[in-house]
Amino acid sequence: MNPTLSKLGDLQITLARAGRTCTISGAELAKLLDSPAIVIRLTAILYSRTTPSLGKEASVRPEVERMAVYLAERLDDTKSLAFYRRVATSVPAEIIRDRLTRALDLRPASIRRSRAAYFTSLIQPFLQHRLPDA
16 A cells, blocks of 8 residues: 555545435545545645644744644655745745645655655755745
8 A cells, every 4th residue: 555545544534415424534535536635635624724732843833833744744754844844934835735746646656765855856946946045
């Protein structure tokens, strides 16, 4: 199983129409659609409509910390949390979402180093454009 898909199983999606309901896990949905990124998009909707409490990093705005932790977890790169904080602070959410989607949709055979490295290569030009000293 794709390592990205194994981390998506905790999201539960409930579909309802005309009295019928169906609940499916994030991993099942991603597998059915052959797109791990769909779960990223749905999770972004979930987090944009709620305000979870984050006790970590009091000096960092909660939404920045939430985005940085989310990126680090999805890309399996928690050692680079400081970089993801910088990305979350400097790059618009739409750009981050687009680049993350592209990184997660990459087929395993196409990955040379890691999804995190690919994501960094996609985001770095924009980051350098926004912050020339990057």
